[in-house]
Amino acid sequence: MRLPLNNLTVLSLLCALGMSMTGALGTESFEQAKHGKFTTLSTKYGPLSCQDGVAEIGGGGKSGNSSLRMLGGQDTELKLDLKDTPSRDVLLSAWAERWTGQAPFEFSIIAVGPKGEKKIYDGKEIKTGGFNTKIETRVPAGTRSLIFKLTSPENKGMKLDDLFIVPSIPMKVKPQVEMASSTYPVIVRIPGNPVLSVNVQTEGCLNPQFLTAVNLDFTGTTKLSDIESVTVLRGGEKPHIVDGPAAFPKDPAQVLGTVKLSGSSKPQISVKGKLELDPGDNYLWTCVTMKEGASLDGRVVVRPASVMAGNKLLKVANASPVKQRIGVAVVKPGDFNSKFYRIPGLARTKKGTLLAVYDIRYDHSGDLPANIDVGVSRSSDGGRTWSDVKIAIDDSKIAPSLGATKGVGDPAILVDEKTGRIWVAAIWSHRHSIWGSKSGDNSPEVCGQLVLAYSDDDGRTWSKPINITEQTKDKNWRILFNGPGNGISMKDGTLVFAAQYWDGQGVPWSTIVYSKDQGKTWHCGTGVNEQTTEAQVIELKDGSIMINARCNWGGSRVVGVTKDMGKTWEKHPTNRTPQLKESVCQGSIYAVDSVPGAGRVVLFSNPNTTSGRSHMTLKASTDDAASWPEDKWLLYDVRNSWGYSCLAPVDKNHIGVLYESKGSLNFLKIPYKDVLNAGSAR
Known part of the structure; x- marks a missing residue:
């Protein structure tokens, strides 16, 4: 029988949590253990010891967010001195993962008892990635210590999770x-x-x-x-x-x-x-x-x-x-021969059609630069069914004379409520990493490019991409691009996308990009706050613009208001409030007028947590985003995900949310009343 290092990790972590061997009936996934390296762990099993720097509790587990890790670069050894010597054989199981396919790699578990040492597990066949190896082995009666040995390359090693120990008695x-x-x-x-x-x-x-x-x-x-x-x-x-x-x-x-x-x-x-x-x-x-x-x-x-x-x-x-x-996957892996879909944007056209835009991440789930186009799907029945994937912005058609490019993505969508024209904004990467963009020049060879496309036939076909980088980006900045999700059409006809720029030192600032002439020319505001990135905007009742931004400091959102199209900003009373908690992730804000029985309602969607990306939650404000009371918080998906979402109205009684799972983009149609009355439903 084989027992992977994962067993050791689980065992040591289980011990760290104070679980006795006889009481460890069930899986221990080590969610409460303190992250970081250790030399000793005091447990009810007894002390687990190792040399400094060879083992740690870290993130990423089989069933949770933590696991025990043994680190390579030398012959690593962990020793668990059992406080209670088992009087009969004990079954030990766990899940293991190695994060190297390189040689050398050896792992074993040694039981030390009255008759000396006995190898009870040989882990040469432990698989890389995904906790796909289950370890099962018997610990002999009389065992006083367990020794876990690992040999692997430097900066490599193994992870263990979900340890289980059970006595050998009839089930x-x-x-x-x-x-x-x-x-x-x-x-x-x-x-x-x-x-x-x-x-x-x-x-x-x-x-x-x-x-x-x-x-x-x-x-x-x-x-x-x-x-x-x-x-x-x-x-x-x-x-x-x-x-x-x-x-x-x-x-x-x-x-x-x-x-x-x-x-x-x-x-x-x-x-x-x-x-x-x-x-x-x-x-x-x-x-x-x-x-x-x-x-x-x-x-x-x-x-x-x-x-x-x-x-x-x-x-x-x-x-x-x-x-x-009941929801529906608008797009999922395999559609349009793409492996993954990310970065949702959602809008309702003047004809009542729902349009979803997103990254078509053909080869892998990673960001630009990569083989990525901006895709679009249409629904004419309130989100129940969606069209096949079409391309809204193809990176190869932005500037064909420049040759091969490295993708276009992170889309946002808005509908011009006066003309009906639909706009999509995205960032284009040409021959370089957009994250390596430099200041001093706005050309595609030096920095990422802010591009637009539009549709005048309800999202069926799209214009040739338009590059507005020269119009909007200060040459002293490294890069300027839109915030993903959707933009707004203001009551006076102004079109506004949230955006972010990185200053000359590479510090990100959320801002807005806007047009006063139905998209003929575009302009850019100043930054609301340093270390803010992906954002969305709404128009408040007084005609000012509120920006709600992701913050690299984590914990909660940055919220600002401008009355002069981003020339100046004031912090809103909800800035950095716990009511708008976040774990450094994109979020979506949307204002809806004339909700039956409620009037104007502002809605916000994001992972309602300060750690990880889970607990996707829809929040409602009935005082123009001045407060977000907890009795108007509706949890709509508790599972871990990639966390991005976008809101748009479906009809007079429902809000639509398009959100990421892990490779798919799911759509839910939620009655406004469910959010407004969420507290009474708990």
């Missing part, structure tokens, strides 16, 4: 089955959307028991016939996200079964199969695949009724119906 299934769920929208065009989990817990590892059925009740689902299939599979404590190129399910061996639904299906569904239970926690996820064209106005409602495991019918404690919204 028993605990009679209590727990349910868990949160806000996980069910996305059309994405297979296997998780909606809830039940945890079947076991003790012991000998004579394993089997899960044979999960019984579900979909009573309350708006339209059962919109569901194509229901799958139950084993996963981690947190829900998976299936929107990359990987197939669903990723590991068929972890699937209990799948039920295909038909028009005559009843809401009571039994998913049957035979799945061997693991020692400890078994998180069984109910996953739903929707039919294309499913209504976005409905809900998937499901309750776990019971579970059949170990030849016993187990009831689910505190089982209650879970309601999940």
Whole structure:
């Protein structure tokens, strides 16, 4: 049996958290451990020790955000002196990942006991990337210490996570089955959307028991016939996200079964199969695949009724119906032969069409410079269905005489409410990294370029790109480009995009780029605050412009107001307020007049957290963005994502949000009343 370094990491971290060996029934993912290097960790297992600088707790885990890391460059050794010597064999499991494919690479675990040293795990086959190697091995009775040895190149090494230790006794299934769920929208065009989990817990590892059925009740689902299939599979404590190129399910061996639904299906569904239970926690996820064209106005409602495991019918404690919204993937990996999609922009045209713009990241998910075009999709039915991908700005057509280029992206979109013309702004990279742009010259050879394209036929076709860098960029700056998302058409007809420039020292400042003559000429304002980048703007009731910007200092947003088109700025009372928390990520702000029953409402969307990119939340303000009360915060997707979003109205009763998952761009249609009454729904 093999035990990867990940086991050691998990074990050491588990110890650091004070978990006893006999009590470690379940997975430990080390989310509470202090990040950084260590030489000793005091644990209930006993002291874990190593030389200075060879091990650390860091980010990136199998099921969470932390893991134990062993660092290379020398022969690395960790020693765990067990406080309690096991009287019988103990099963140890964990997940491991090496972050090098280079030689040399060796990893082993040594058990030290009365009879000396015994190698219990050889990790030569641990895979690179993704925590794809599961370690399982037995620790012999009488073991006093565990030694973890690693040889790998400098600046390389291994990560360990999700450690589990269980005694070698016959398996028993605990009679209590727990349910868990949160806000996980069910996305059309994405297979296997998780909606809830039940945890079947076991003790012991000998004579394993089997899960044979999960019984579900979909009573309350708006339209059962919109569901194509229901799958139950084993996963981690947190829900998976299936929107990359990987197939669903990723590991068929972890699937209990799948039920295909038909028009005559009843809401009571039994998913049957035979799945061997693991020692400890078994998180069984109910996953739903929707039919294309499913209504976005409905809900998937499901309750776990019971579970059949170990030849016993187990009831689910505190089982209650879970309601999940229905959304749609506007674009997903594989569409238009592209591997990833990022950077959402959204607008509603004067004809009522929804237009989504985004980066087509053909080869990888990374930023410019890269093989990237600006794509566009159209919806004429309120976001329920979307057209195939079209190109709004092709980097090869911006300046063909200059030869090969390195992509165009980070789009923003606005609709001229007077003429109906639709504008898209983007940053173009020609023959260099835009991040290496230099001051003193505005040419494409020296700095990134701010370009525009427009459509006069409701987004079906687009003009040749227009380069406005010379009009807008100060030569003393290194670069100027738009803020992604959308811009505004002011009541006096002025067109405004949020933007950012990097001054001569490379310090970023959020600002605006605007046109007073329907896009014939463009101008740029001054910066609202240093270390601000991606922003969006709204027009306040008094005609001034509010900018809401991402801040590199983290923690909360920078908010400013200008009454003179960006010549001067004043900090708004909500500047750096905890009501607008952030983890250094793009956000979207949008003002809607004449919301039924509420009048003017300002909405804001971003990851509502100061760490990571999760808890995508929609917030409403009814006092012209002067405050953001918590009873008007609506969580719409709790899962980890890439965090960018963009808002635009769908109709008089709904706001639309286009947001990133991990490679896909998802769209939700949310009633204004759900946000305004979010507090009463909690």
